Amino acid sequence: MVLILPGAAWRNREGLEALATVLGAAEGESRFVGGAVRDTLLGIEVADVDIATRLPPQEVIERLQDARIKAVPTGLAHGTITAVTAGGPVEVTTLRRDVTTDGRHAIIAYTDDWREDAARRDFTMNALYADPATGEIFDYFGGLDDLSARRVRFIGDPLQRIAEDHLRILRFFRFHARFGSTIDDAGLDACVVRANDLMALSRERVASEALKLLVAANAVPVVTLMVNRGIFRAVLPEIDAAGAARLARLAERESAAGIAPDPIRRLAMTIAPVAAEAVGARLKLSNTDRKRLIAATAGPGTEGPQALAYRAGVAGAVDRLLVAGEDVSAIKDWTPPAFPFSGGALVERGLRKGPDVAAMLRQVETRWIAEGFPDAARVGRIADEMVAHALS
Structure with missing residues (x-):
């Protein structure tokens, strides 16, 4: 049975249809892929649009230039060109396969085989393609069934997928926290076995995934699972069972106050205050985020919520009040005034x-x-x- 991608606002973005035409979508040369397809099927708003193509990178550039579409070689070494359309940037990547990998980087070769391109991706739900013209969905590894079951499943052997890119351990849990309801036992076991591989990653990559994980819809149970299975031990040992319990309390406070979850605030709650400076440095957070991480546990002060917001800024005050379990209603929609004196x-x-x-x-x-x-x-x-x- 042919499954058709449902209509969605992103498919009407200005310039997208023209881009697909330029890239030979009608001839089967290019398809939508990944998150845009997955999120549309889940009824989630789509942020980024990606296109996979059989066309070699240089031909992609030439076609875009001939059509007067700006082409930016953002990832040329791996076959990715960013097409800048009126409706926003679109990443266009030539079909590829991994030749060798070391857990951090891959040497790739281009291919014209859609299944081969799908096979090198991480999870089945991320290896779904859709024809830009007809909306027909192409699923090579059971991604539609996994999406229906809300199950994050590695393509092929989980251990091999992790060996190719160690970051997939954290991505497995982040995607489960965002989309999952049924844990894939084989994937979980492989992540536990290979958890120490995370030490080989740059701390920036670890930070990026960890911060995204902390604000996912089901972050609390997933972080608890990760703590119980020793996933954080190699790179963030400061996140322990007590930290997971504190995170649960913070999530309840954020929800009750109608405040959106924030990754820095949640990280501050998840680690002990004495560890904030070291963790911020290890994860190579920006100076602004490091200061905020340290300040979040400084307490509510003695002057009241609005005084705190005036002195520390509203965002900083919200952090400190929520972490301390204090009421934020007085500053939630408040703008501190300017001091009218000199x-x-x-x-x-x-x-x-x-x-x-x-x-x-x-x-x-x-x-x-x-x-x-x-x-x-x-x-x-x-x-x-x-x-x-x-x-x-």
Whole structure:
């Protein structure tokens, strides 16, 4: 029975039909592949669109240039060209097979065999193709059945798939946390056996997968499973059973408050506070994310939620309040006001220029915060009182 891809908004993106025509879709040279096909079948909004093609990379570039479609060689070494259309970028990748792999990198060869291209992909649900014109779906390894069962299953031998790319261990759990309901035992066992292979990966790749995993729909039970089966031990031993329990509490708080899950906040909750600096450095997080990771467990402060949001920013305050189990309703939709006063206004009131002005300005600001951010007129009266006292 021929299965047809359901209609979806992404299929009407400006320039996509023209791109498919240029790439010979009508002649069977190119098909949609991967996440766009999978997510459409699941009724999930599609973000990125990928096209697999029999055309060699250089021919892809030439066809795009002839059609006045911008071609960016984003991954030319692996056959990927990004076509920039009016509706957004589309990655176009020539069919390929792996010649050799070392768990981190692959040497590839191009092919014109769709099944051979599908065989080198990670999971059956990611190896679904669709004809751009007719919508006909092509499934070479039972991906449709696995998608129906919400089962993340490696293509072929799980151990071989993991040997080809060790990151697939984390991807297995991330995809299960996002899409799965039935765990594939063979895949799980293979991930447990090969968990130490994660040590060979760059920490940036580990961080990218781990942070995506932490905000997946079923992150809590999956992280608990990973802890119980020793998956994190090689690269993130700081995530333990206690951390998984804390993550569960945070997820409940986020849900109750109507706050979207955040990967840095969840990572902060999952590890012990004393480990935040080391984990941030090991995962090579940005300086901004490292500071946020460390600050998330600093507690709610003593001045109240809005004062905290003013001093630490709303995002930082939400982190600290949720992690501490405090109410965030006072700042959820609140924008901190700008301090309506300046050092020059203190000088005008008779305060001598110098360090005393900065110190007094901080005192006025603290009083303004304590009084609930009153208007400029009230701040002026506060300043009058404080300057008069200082000069008396």
